[in-house]
Amino acid sequence: MRNRALRFVLLIGIMSFFADFVYEGARSVNGPYLAVLGASATLVGFIAGLGELLGYGLRIVSGKLSERTHEFWPITIFGYLVQMSAVPLLAVARSWQMAGLLIVLERVGRAIRNPPRDVMLSHAGKEVGLGWTFGLHEALDQFGALCGPLVLAWILARHGDYKVGFAVLAIPAVITIAILIGARISYPRPEEMEVHVPDVHSAGLPRVFWIYLSGAALVAAGFADFSLMAYHFQRAHVVPQDWVPIFYAVAMAVSGLGSLAFGKMFDRLGVWILIPLTLIGAASAPLAFLGHEWVALAGCAVWGLGMGVHESIIPAAVATMVPQQRRPSAYGTFTAGYGVFWFVGSVIIGKLYEVSLPALVGFSVLAQLAAIPIFIVITRRVPKPA
Numbered sequence: 001m002r003n004r005a006l007r008f009v010l011l012i013g014i015m016s017f018f019a020d021f022v023y024e025g026a027r028s029v030n031g032p033y034l035a036v037l038g039a040s041a042t043l044v045g046f047i048a049g050l051g052e053l054l055g056y057g058l059r060i061v062s063g064k065l066s067e068r069t070h071e072f073w074p075i076t077i078f079g080y081l082v083q084m085s086a087v088p089l090l091a092v093a094r095s096w097q098m099a100g101l102l103i104v105l106e107r108v109g110r111a112i113r114n115p116p117r118d119v120m121l122s123h124a125g126k127e128v129g130l131g132w133t134f135g136l137h138e139a140l141d142q143f144g145a146l147c148g149p150l151v152l153a154w155i156l157a158r159h160g161d162y163k164v165g166f167a168v169l170a171i172p173a174v175i176t177i178a179i180l181i182g183a184r185i186s187y188p189r190p191e192e193m194e195v196h197v198p199d200v201h202s203a204g205l206p207r208v209f210w211i212y213l214s215g216a217a218l219v220a221a222g223f224a225d226f227s228l229m230a231y232h233f234q235r236a237h238v239v240p241q242d243w244v245p246i247f248y249a250v251a252m253a254v255s256g257l258g259s260l261a262f263g264k265m266f267d268r269l270g271v272w273i274l275i276p277l278t279l280i281g282a283a284s285a286p287l288a289f290l291g292h293e294w295v296a297l298a299g300c301a302v303w304g305l306g307m308g309v310h311e312s313i314i315p316a317a318v319a320t321m322v323p324q325q326r327r328p329s330a331y332g333t334f335t336a337g338y339g340v341f342w343f344v345g346s347v348i349i350g351k352l353y354e355v356s357l358p359a360l361v362g363f364s365v366l367a368q369l370a371a372i373p374i375f376i377v378i379t380r381r382v383p384k385p386a
Contacts, residue, residue: 005127005193008183012121013140015179018172019080020141023106025148025169026087028248030103031227033162039096047100048227049343055107056339063115063332067325072116072191073184079113080180082106088170091163115332120190122319122327127193130316135263138312142256146249148172194324205330208381209321212271213337215374216314219278220338221345222285222367223306224360226251228350229288229299238296247297251304258308266313270320271382274313274375278368281306285364289357314338320382 034044066075086106093099125133148169155165187193230244239247265273284306287299315331322330345367352360 001193002127005124008124008187008190008193009121009128009133009136010140011179011183011186012117013137015176015183016137016141017144017147018176018179019084020144021148021151021172022084022087022169022176023110023148024145025152026090026103026106026166028149028152029156029162029165030099033090034096034099034103036162037093037096037099039100043096043100047103049347051104051107052339053343054104055111056336056343058108058111058336059115059332059339060329060336061332062112063329063336066116066119066332067328072120072328073188076113076116076120077180077184079109079111079116080177081109082112083109084173084176085109088166088173091166091170114335115328118315118331119327120187123190123192123194123324125316125319129263129267130319131263131266131313133263134312134316135259135261135266135308138259138263138308139256141311142252142259142308146252146256150249191324205322205326205333208378209318209330209334211374211381212317212321212378213334215371215378216334216338217341218371218374219281219314219368220310220342221348222364222370223281223310223342223345224285224288224303224349224364225342225346226300226303228346228353229303232289232353233296238292247300250297251300251307254301254304255308255311258305259312262309263312263316266316271317271375271379274309274317275372275379277305277309277313278372278375281309282365282368286361289361317378317382 031044031048034047039047062075062079066072069075083106086102086109090099090102093102121133121137122130151168152165155168156162159165226248230248233239233244233247262273262277280302284299284303287302288296289299291299315334318330318334319327349360349364352363
């Protein structure tokens with residue numbers, strides 16, 4: 001059973017590699033593409049913000065629907081179909097309105113497929129280790145996020161046409177769907193990989209889950225988005241413009257490697273590992289916004305490490321706090337709340353950027369450090385993963 005579960009994790013991880021190749025490749029140029037089509041900076045920010053808000057908020061609906069119907073595969077497949085169709089269609093967009101709609105649809109597709117997919121991964125994680133499962137998946141995921149933007153940059157350097165880049169992304173999009181269908185055929189009931197599941201019926205999510213969500217929300221609110229960091233690098237002439245994609249690639253590489261290492265640590269230490277990782281992640285803002293060149297690069301690396309924690313360790317811990325029957329709505333609720341606070345925090349950080357860099361750094365660091373006492377409380381209520 002353990003080997004079968006590990007093969008499932010690898011299969012979903014490889015699929016996520018190609019999926020991230022597609023949508024992270026597109027996201028690396030969505031802003032300039034909208035500008036070419038005539039969108040203003042305000043419209044670009046609005047489209048990106050709306051996409052992220054829906055991309056997290058709709059996970060509540062997806063999570064509850066998959067919990068009620070137990071149709072994890074159909075919902076996951078539908079979400080991937082929406083997402084993988086939206087990106088290549090950007091190649092035929094003739095206006096910023098159409099492109100903006102497709103960009104938002106890509107985020108909606110991600111919202112639909114994430115909660116049921118994470119639940120299926122959690123079933124395998126109970127056999128091979130939750131931290132290792134989500135860490136390995138995130139590492140493959142981030143490797144795709146590294147390769148996609150680099151390939152798009154090469155296509156743009158060679159052809160100078162965004163539409164060619166979006167059209168090429170149809171190839172990994174088709175591969176993603178093919179692997180997804182293969183996984184559905186090979187693993188029709190992933191929940192059967194998890195053994196000795198108690199029949200627990202609960203009217204609501206446990207209190208420890210809500211306490212944990214409050215801590216994770218503080219971390220999300222204080223975590224600056226890379227887009228603002230890149231904006232600062234260019235505006236303040238921290239590094240040459242051509243270096244910014246390289247800085248992002250470094251962040252993605254660190255994120256993937258960190259996910260593997262910290263996933264293993266989570267399986268040994270449990271939620272305790274979040275305390276030192278939160279301390280380290282809080283250093284990204286002062287390094288990136290107050291440093292120059294190599295210090296800023298170190299800030300990007302620390303930011304990438306924090307992203308690895310956000311995408312692997314934090315969701316892995318959710319599966320240790322709720323019974324199997326409530327995991328779909330738990331993942332939907334958790335990621336929706338997490339995303340909303342990230343959005344609110346990003347707005348605050350963006351406003352502070354125009355006022356004072358030290359104020360921005362202070363808010364970012366203090367918000368993340370405020371989560372540590374909450375994580376300490378959680379460690380006393382949640383046992384280490386088996």
